Amino acid sequence: MSFVNTPDYRHDTPERLGVLLVNLGTPDSPSVPDVRRYLAEFLSDRRVVEMARLPWMLLLHGVILRTRPARSAHAYQSIWTPEGSPLLTISRRQAAALQSQLDARLGGPVTVALGMRYGQPSIASGLAELRAANAQRVLILPLYPQYSATTVGTVFDAVTHELRRWRWLPELRFVNQYHDEPGYIAALAASIRAHWAEHGQAERLLLSFHGIPKDYFDQGDPYFCHCHKTARLLAAALELPAERWALSFQSRLGKQEWIKPYTDATLADWGRAGVKSVQVLSPGFSADCLETLEEIAVENRELFLESGGQSYEYIPCLNDNPDHMAMIADLVVRHCSGWPEIEHPAADADALAKRHERRSIHAE
Ligand SMILES: C=CC1=C(C)c2cc3[nH]c(cc4nc(cc5[nH]c(cc1n2)c(C)c5CCC(=O)O)C(CCC(=O)O)=C4C)c(C)c3C=C
Numbered sequence: 001m002s003f004v005n006t007p008d009y010r011h012d013t014p015e016r017l018g019v020l021l022v023n024l025g026t027p028d029s030p031s032v033p034d035v036r037r038y039l040a041e042f043l044s045d046r047r048v049v050e051m052a053r054l055p056w057m058l059l060l061h062g063v064i065l066r067t068r069p070a071r072s073a074h075a076y077q078s079i080w081t082p083e084g085s086p087l088l089t090i091s092r093r094q095a096a097a098l099q100s101q102l103d104a105r106l107g108g109p110v111t112v113a114l115g116m117r118y119g120q121p122s123i124a125s126g127l128a129e130l131r132a133a134n135a136q137r138v139l140i141l142p143l144y145p146q147y148s149a150t151t152v153g154t155v156f157d158a159v160t161h162e163l164r165r166w167r168w169l170p171e172l173r174f175v176n177q178y179h180d181e182p183g184y185i186a187a188l189a190a191s192i193r194a195h196w197a198e199h200g201q202a203e204r205l206l207l208s209f210h211g212i213p214k215d216y217f218d219q220g221d222p223y224f225c226h227c228h229k230t231a232r233l234l235a236a237a238l239e240l241p242a243e244r245w246a247l248s249f250q251s252r253l254g255k256q257e258w259i260k261p262y263t264d265a266t267l268a269d270w271g272r273a274g275v276k277s278v279q280v281l282s283p284g285f286s287a288d289c290l291e292t293l294e295e296i297a298v299e300n301r302e303l304f305l306e307s308g309g310q311s312y313e314y315i316p317c318l319n320d321n322p323d324h325m326a327m328i329a330d331l332v333v334r335h336c337s338g339w340p341e342i343e344h345p346a347a348d349a350d351a352l353a354k355r356h357e358r359r360s361i362h363a364e
């Protein structure tokens with residue numbers, strides 16, 4: 001194996017701290033071939049589908065990748081914007097907002113880059129961007145509040161897989177969840193309150209998280225428990241009594257059992273039981289994407305209304321809202337404690353130059 005450090009870290013420019021924001025990723029376009037390529041990469045990940053390799057590869061390439069891409073492409077076309085996939089455009093705005101917040105707080109020693117687990121920009125390109133900025137200390141920050149092996153675990157795999165090719169490794173830290181972080185709960189509560197202030201309160205609030213196969217939970221994935229804790233803390237922050245809210249799991253795939261209750265079944269039950277109005281929030285998604293803008297905001301709305309409901313409102317994800325990005329900036333500062341860029345923030349160019357002078361003695 002050959003190593004890829006070109007250019008290497010440099011002694012002649014100040015060292016920096018790098019933050020790699022990571023999210024799931026999205027197809028390059030909503031065309032069937034691009035969606036197929038994206039699904040092939042995503043669904044070949046052993047952390048996402050744990051089934052025995054040979055039967056899964058036969059099923060994936062023999063059946064799923066021949067049928068699902070057309071259906072998914074159609075759904076992607078309905079949410080695509082002139083700037084591209086919502087997940088990617090929002091992620092770029094989040095990276096820019098985090099960069100500004102950290103610049104304002106620390107005086108400029110941090111570089112923020114974006115890397116997607118599947119598709120572009122890749123985790124490898126994000127790490128290369130940080131290396132080019134001379135970021136010798138790096139924080140990996142997957143934008144998944146709840147830990148799951150299927151999301152956060154696989155980000156770790158991709159980062160370490162790429163770093164196996166580097167000769168000079170950065171000092172590395174990794175955020176693996178923030179599901180009960182007070183700032184995260186407060187930002188969610190504030191966004192719901194803002195929605196209530198404008199639209200009033202529905203009879204029920206549904207907190208819908210992406211699902212995982214039940215088997216992964218049975219084998220120890222803490223995701224289900226993290227979702228429950230987020231939901232419980234959020235309901236408490238909103239002072240919502242138990243009969244006014246529920247938690248559910250969306251976006252299941254395939255025939256096996258996933259963690260329950262299911263979002264679609266819950267909404268259909270509520271509609272049939274005479275619940276007239278609901279508001280739905282997906283607190284586990286840090287950015288709006290196909291699963292919220294199409295599945296929750298459109299598909300599940302139809303289902304609820306067809307089942308007897310009368311009013312259905314989707315409350316958007318936190319996206320790049322300032323409370324959210326301030327909370328993410330707090331997380332960065334906390335996880336990087338002890339690192340010089342955080343402990344001795346340079347307010348001006350002079351201080352930066354002095355800090356560099358101090359450290360480059362060893363390089364001479
Ligand atoms: C076995 C399959 C899947 C598991 C397990 C899974 C877990 C999981 N996913 C997210 C977040 C997102 N998933 C998104 C799309 C998506 N998810 C799956 C399958 C599994 N997800 C598929 C096949 C797709 C693609 C769309 C489709 O064909 O239906 C997205 C949106 C991507 C976008 O481009 O907008 C997100 C975000 C979490 C948080 C999670 C486990 C906790």
Ligand SMILES: [Fe+2]
Nearest residue numbers: 024210251291
């Ligand atoms: Fe998913």
Ligand SMILES: [Fe+2]
Nearest residue numbers: 251290291295
């Ligand atoms: Fe979906």
